[in-house]
Amino acid sequence: MSELTLTVMRLGFLAVLWLFVIVAVQVIRSDLFGTRVTQRGSRRQDTRPQQNARQAAPATPPQQRGQQGGGRQRRGAPTKLVVSEGTLTGTTVALQGQTITLGRAHDSTIVLDDDYASSRHARIYPDRDGQWIVEDLGSTNGTYLDRTRLTTPTPIPLGAPIRIGKTVIELRK
Amino acid sequence: MSVVTNTTTIGAIELPSRRNTELLLLGFAVVIPVFAYLNVGLAIDGKVPPGMLGYGLGLGLLAGVAHLVVRKFAKYADPLLLPLATLLNGLGLVLIWRLDQSPRIIARYKTFSPDAPNQLMYSAIGVALFLLVLMFLKDHRVLQRFTYISMMVAIVLLLLPLVPGLGADVFGAKIWIRIGPFSIQPGEFAKIVIAVFFSGYLMVKRDALALASRRFLGLYLPRGRDLGPILTIWAVSLLILVFENDLGTSLLFFGMFVIMLYVATERTSWIVMGLLMAVGGAVVVGSFATHVQSRVAAWLDPFECLKTAPERSNMAAACDQMTQVLMSFGSGGVLGTGLGQGNSDLIGFAANSDFIFATVGEELGLTGVMAFLLMYGLIIERGIRTSLAARDPFGKLLAMGLSGAFALQIFVVAGGVMGLIPLTGMTMPFLAYGGSSVIANWALIAILIRISDTARRPAPAPAPSPDAEMTQVVRP
Numbered sequence: 143m144s145e146l147t148l149t150v151m152r153l154g155f156l157a158v159l160w161l162f163v164i165v166a167v168q169v170i171r172s173d174l175f176g177t178r179v180t181q182r183g184s185r186r187q188d189t190r191p192q193q194n195a196r197q198a199a200p201a202t203p204p205q206q207r208g209q210q211g212g213g214r215q216r217r218g219a220p221t222k223l224v225v226s227e228g229t230l231t232g233t234t235v236a237l238q239g240q241t242i243t244l245g246r247a248h249d250s251t252i253v254l255d256d257d258y259a260s261s262r263h264a265r266i267y268p269d270r271d272g273q274w275i276v277e278d279l280g281s282t283n284g285t286y287l288d289r290t291r292l293t294t295p296t297p298i299p300l301g302a303p304i305r306i307g308k309t310v311i312e313l314r315k
Numbered sequence: 316m317s318v319v320t321n322t323t324t325i326g327a328i329e330l331p332s333r334r335n336t337e338l339l340l341l342g343f344a345v346v347i348p349v350f351a352y353l354n355v356g357l358a359i360d361g362k363v364p365p366g367m368l369g370y371g372l373g374l375g376l377l378a379g380v381a382h383l384v385v386r387k388f389a390k391y392a393d394p395l396l397l398p399l400a401t402l403l404n405g406l407g408l409v410l411i412w413r414l415d416q417s418p419r420i421i422a423r424y425k426t427f428s429p430d431a432p433n434q435l436m437y438s439a440i441g442v443a444l445f446l447l448v449l450m451f452l453k454d455h456r457v458l459q460r461f462t463y464i465s466m467m468v469a470i471v472l473l474l475l476p477l478v479p480g481l482g483a484d485v486f487g488a489k490i491w492i493r494i495g496p497f498s499i500q501p502g503e504f505a506k507i508v509i510a511v512f513f514s515g516y517l518m519v520k521r522d523a524l525a526l527a528s529r530r531f532l533g534l535y536l537p538r539g540r541d542l543g544p545i546l547t548i549w550a551v552s553l554l555i556l557v558f559e560n561d562l563g564t565s566l567l568f569f570g571m572f573v574i575m576l577y578v579a580t581e582r583t584s585w586i587v588m589g590l591l592m593a594v595g596g597a598v599v600v601g602s603f604a605t606h607v608q609s610r611v612a613a614w615l616d617p618f619e620c621l622k623t624a625p626e627r628s629n630m631a632a633a634c635d636q637m638t639q640v641l642m643s644f645g646s647g648g649v650l651g652t653g654l655g656q657g658n659s660d661l662i663g664f665a666a667n668s669d670f671i672f673a674t675v676g677e678e679l680g681l682t683g684v685m686a687f688l689l690m691y692g693l694i695i696e697r698g699i700r701t702s703l704a705a706r707d708p709f710g711k712l713l714a715m716g717l718s719g720a721f722a723l724q725i726f727v728v729a730g731g732v733m734g735l736i737p738l739t740g741m742t743m744p745f746l747a748y749g750g751s752s753v754i755a756n757w758a759l760i761a762i763l764i765r766i767s768d769t770a771r772r773p774a775p776a777p778a779p780s781p782d783a784e785m786t787q788v789v790r791p
Binding site for chain 1: 333336340343344347350351353354357358394395398399402650651652653654656679680682683686689690693696697
């Protein structure tokens with residue numbers, strides 16, 4: 143058998159072997175399963191860019207101060223708010239010391255598209271120790287923490303569901 | 316920057332079963348070994364090897380049947396595990412057949428019998444076991460019932476080679492048992508059984524091991540009574556090391572236990588303790604057992620050791636093999652000498668089992684070695700992905716344990732052959748000659764496929780929450 147044929151076969155074999163590996167890696171890439179992430183709110187940004195800018199500007203400095211404060215971020219403190227049920231399922235908001243307002247009003251941090259929610263329904267804010275508090279703002283249908291209707295500002299345990307109409311929110315690490 | 320613009324919605328993807336992808340890759344995985352077979356035949360005899368059609372059909376048939384059974388019994392299984400295992404097994408068969416053709420190896424034995432037909436038979440048995448596991452193990456959680464039984468079975472399997480009359484001392488290592496004409500390596504099967512025990516045990520005890528601990532020097536030290544199991548496993552693996560002279564198996568079991576402890580408890584202290592105990596044990600045993608000593612000498616400086624070792628001693632043999640292996644890897648270079656054109660048969664004894672990776676290194680070069688390591692890496696990655704995706708803690712731990720054992724075995728063999736760690740007599744999964752190894756590894760892949768099928772199966776819709784009604788009323 144000629145030298146040339148064998149060389150071609152040798153290189154061809156290595157190429158085929160690598161082709162298999164590459165195809166297998168491609169399969170893994172197309173096989174990332176579990177969840178699909180779709181960007182939301184780009185439409186909202188287009189229609190009301192100024193509002194967002196206004197909201198963002200004052201919110202930024204305290205966030206950074208809160209992060210750099212050092213020691214205030216206790217172990218096990220929640221770092222994000224997650225909407226786990228309702229039309230906004232999957233929305234997350236990073237908790238960085240800012241007050242989060244919930245309701246149907248357009249200037250809420252989380253705008254609830256929910257017939258059972260009031261326009262200014264509830265707010266979630268950190269108290270002086272960094273503990274996150276939920277307060278009902280006199281809504282019609284009420285805000286529920288676990289299964290009890292809120293009457294006073296209440297600290298939120300990690301992972302406890304806060305129900306507002308069809309929406310369920312929880313704090314996570 | 317604004318919070319609103321960063322929001323995303325996360326929804327579940329309707330998962331395809333991906334069986335057709337698997338079929339495509341499987342076809343590929345059958346064609347590549349046939350190509351390799353043709354290449355070896357042309358390089359050695361200058362003509363198309365006579366058995367090519369039969370060999371290709373045989374491999375294709377095994378792969379086809381396996382695919383059909385997976386399609387029927389594990390519809391949502393991972394699409395990569397089966398093709399990767401098939402390809403490695405097929406290429407292993409070609410490499411063994413190639414070494415069977417070597418005149419040097421034939422001349423070594425008075426009565427030479429080719430190993431490739433045996434290996435083909437073992438592969439068929441392995442695939443049959445794969446099919447049986449898929450057909451009869453409908454849910455891997457059934458294995459959880461056998462937690463403590465599997466502990467006993469594993470210890471019996473591990474200690475079986477020590478039984479006089481049953482165990483066989485093959486070139487220093489007592490890891491074989493001989494039943495009639497067959498010799499079996501029970502350690503290979505114990506690997507799977509003990510993974511079942513570890514998963515069942517750790518699933519129950521993980522909280523006690525993770526939380527009831529004291530902090531000392533930045534490490535979480537477990538309570539004394541929780542140390543019991545890790546000490547027992549350590550003792551058993553040391554026993555294997557001392558009495559069976561088998562560094563590989565003992566490293567595999569201890570390492571697997573440490574990996575699973577770490578995964579179950581998320582405590583780094585277990586890894587630190589495990590490494591310390593392993594090093595301590597290895598040093599103590601290494602300074603006593605001569606078998607281990609010769610391996611260490613061959614690892615530190617094989618060429619020097621070849622000169623100084625007494626003629627015809629065990630140590631000389633070990634060093635000679637090691638030098639041949641290193642020369643083999645070296646002469647392969649980047650692109651290799653081409654299949655059937657290397658001299659890796661100079662390794663002589665165990666060239667087609669423990670040292671088969673040297674043949675890959677010589678004839679396919681660094682490029683081929685990397686491709687093989689990546690294929691093993693992909694199997695391990697799929698195993699760990701399965702473990703991440705599994706919904707039950709037992710399945711998570713079992714998938715992790717099995718892929719951890721697989722990874723450790725490859726590290727121990729490849730590292731040993733390449734001179735990174737002292738050589739231990741273990742087999743490269745699927746590639747090396749050895750019935751027990753091939754059969755056990757097919758069973759291992761079957762269990763991984765079963766777990767991945769359960770993990771990737773679309774979850775049933777959650778039951779409506781009874782709390783939902785309370786907040787969804789319009790009050791006057």
